[in-house]
Amino acid sequence: MSRTGRHPRHRGGPGLPGGDAVAHARQLAETFDDVLGGGPSRRSPRPVVSASWARSLAAHVDPDRRTPPVVYAPDELGDVRSAHPLSEVMPLLRGALATAADEAAHLVLVTDAAGCVLWREGSVGLLGRADRVGLFPGTDWSEAAIGTNAMGTTLAVDAPVQIHSAEHLVRTYHAWTCVAAPVHDPDTGRLLGAVDLSGPLQTMHPLLAQLVSTTARLAEAHLRARMAEADQRLLLRHAAHLAGLRGAAGALVTPTGRVLAADPDGGWPVRVDLAGATGHAVLPDGREVRVEPLAEGHLLVSPRPARAVRRTPVLSLxxxxxxxxxxxxxxxxxxxxxxxxxxxxxxxxxxxxxxxxxxxxxxxxxxxxxxxxxxxxxxxxxxxxxxxxxxxxxxxxxxxxxxxxxxxxxxxxxxxxxxxxxxxxxxxxxxxxxxxxxxxxxAAGLRRAVLGSPDIDLLHAYVAHPLGEEDLAAHDRLLALLPDGDPRSPRVALRAARLRAE
CATH class of the missing domain: 1.10.10.10 (Winged helix-like DNA-binding domain superfamily/Winged helix DNA-binding domain)
Structure with missing residues (x-):
């Protein structure tokens, strides 16, 4: 919230900024030096960047001295890749992005859900330069490991993200531009990893963000089609198990617990939690069912038929x-x-x-x-x-x-x-x-509640929040409450000084 009590306008979204990439990079460098150096700043980082910087600094990422840690040695990557769900869509990703990456002098990078780079392809002339800054398979590019970057930030916010030049928290990567989008498991909805295009800042193009986002959705669609094929195989091979229950209630479920078919049809949940199930599981309505393993999933058997009830849909907004x-x-x-x-x-x-x-x-x-x-x-x-x-x-x-x-x-x-x-x-x-x-x-109620609370950690979280990052009164109150020697004081004071100078 601004000092006038109005909400700050969002400065840009996940798309790439237009105009001269080098000139834009110079503007970002000025903002970077002003915000992190404590001087007055004419511009603020985009909210997604500001929030990422706050998370990265809280994880003790040093903007001046940092390289990504190596998580997997080269001889370990083969097994890790083959076991990862995104290995199924790598041919699609190569087909969709490799040509564009080569022509635009970019690299295609694919990570797991933790931010570890598993695959890298693209412009051959860029590989040596990428190796020198740790941009190679096996390295950890999560925000906690290497600060603000498209791969780590897209996983942190679960949305497409573009990070250009000095929007990276670590100075080493100010000569780079990158755009990434998350990929989800269509079965469970959980994050599987991120798809990224990275290259020299001069190669920035407004269409790359759309290309990466579209490719991520294509990967999810491909995984959804594979899931449907597996569902159909399970049904075809094991439908006879339901027919042979002789009056008991039963359901065929996937390895992840998703109910595919049931007899009788009503009274079964959309998904059953089978974590830790050893022969038996309990349904949300309290019924205990027997769990019989199948080649591709499980058969659930209830000694008493489920009462056919109309299930209420659940809508999350x-x-x-x-x-x-x-x-x-x-x-x-x-x-x-x-x-x-x-x-x-x-x-x-x-x-x-x-x-x-x-x-x-x-x-x-x-x-x-x-x-x-x-x-x-x-x-x-x-x-x-x-x-x-x-x-x-x-x-x-x-x-x-x-x-x-x-x-x-x-x-x-x-x-x-x-x-x-x-x-x-x-x-x-x-x-x-x-x-x-x-x-x-x-916004007003949250601000009033936070400023009226003596909880320092709550107030510190608020000034790093999109609603509080431009609230001068909140920064001043936090400074008044922080004890002497608190390591958070310098950055809060620098931020307050910048807000006061605007």
Whole structure:
């Protein structure tokens, strides 16, 4: 939050900045020296960079002396690669990125979820230069190991990231530009690793960010297709096990516990936790089932049939801090800003809204019921009629939203929980009055709760947060509370001086 109490505008996103790459690098170098050197700064780093610098410095990364640690020796990499799920998509990644990387004098790098580089390909003329700065397979490029960089930061924020020149925390990499995107397991949703393009700063191109993000999505689509093939094989080979249960209830599940088929069909969860299961497992409804291992998965057997019940869908919304994200029963749902605004309004009005009411909330006096109905129809096509009801429009799923959690934590006097649950301003690009009002309410409430707390660690976390990084009063209060000799004092003082000079 700025000193005037307004939210700072987000300076850039995951895309590459346009214009002259070298001139832009000089501007970034000035900002780097000013912010880390303590002098007044005419510009601030982008929020994603500022937050990454804070995490990296908290991990004791030295901007002047750092090289990435080697995690795997060359003779270990073969086994590590073959065991990693992304080995299946390496031919696709090579086909999608290798030509572009060679023409643009870039390297293709693929990491695991911990940030360790497992594969490197691309411009032959760049390999020696990359070797000299530790940019080779087997090295750890997580933020905690080597500070702000596209690979480590994209894994930290779970979103596409571009880091150019002096946006890297370690000076060694100020001559480099890189863009990366995360890749997820379509079965469990967990991070598998990151895809990255890195090269000399002069080779920066605005389309590389889009290319890397698209390639990451293609990799996920390929893994999803492989998963569907494995599901089909399991069903074809073991469907007879369900038919032979003789009245008992049963389900075929994947090795990860995802339920593929059941008899009877109702009453089974989407996923069963089989971690540590040795012959038996307990379902969410309390039933104990027998677990029989199969060649490709498991057969679950319940001595008493499951009662066919209609399962309530679970919709998880993450709307603070950047692009809106939604997960429905473990499946990511792509959302436009307008769809996120509709969902926000419906979360705030669980009793439901008519088309007129929803149109008024979204568009004010210019609200048009025809436009609203089109928006809702598109949203229902994404989430299904069992999630978004009509007459009135309402959410019929079990909804978990970050902004509702933050609001509840603030009302219950739990500022630390509120700060943990808030990734930044609510839908920062939205101009809808209902959203804007809630965005201001959450930011003001969080600021008031943090500044009114004697918890130094909470206040320190707040000034490193997107909502507090430009709050001069918060920095001054933190300086007043920090004890003499606290190692955090110098950086907080430097940041406060920069804010005061603006």
């Amino acid at each position: 993450r709307f603070t801090g950047g692009s809106p994200g939604a997960v429905l029963d473990g499946r990511a749902v792509p959302l436009t800003l307008r769809a996120a605004e509709v969902l926000t309004a419906l979360v705030l009005h669980p009793e439901g809204l008519t088309a007129d009411q929803l149109g008024c909330l979204l568009y004010g006096d210019d609200g048009n019921t025809t436009t609203v109905r089109v928006q809702v129809r598109r949203l229902r096509a994404l989430v299904g009629g069992d999630v978004l009801g009509t007459r009135p429009y309402r959410l019929t799923a079990a909804v978990d939203s970050d902004f509702a959690q933050v609001r509840r934590a603030l009302r219950e006097g739990r500022p630390a929980a509120a700060l943990r649950g808030c990734a930044g301003p609510l839908l920062p690009r939205s101009e809808v009055a209902e959203v804007r009002q809630l965005r201001e309410e959450l």
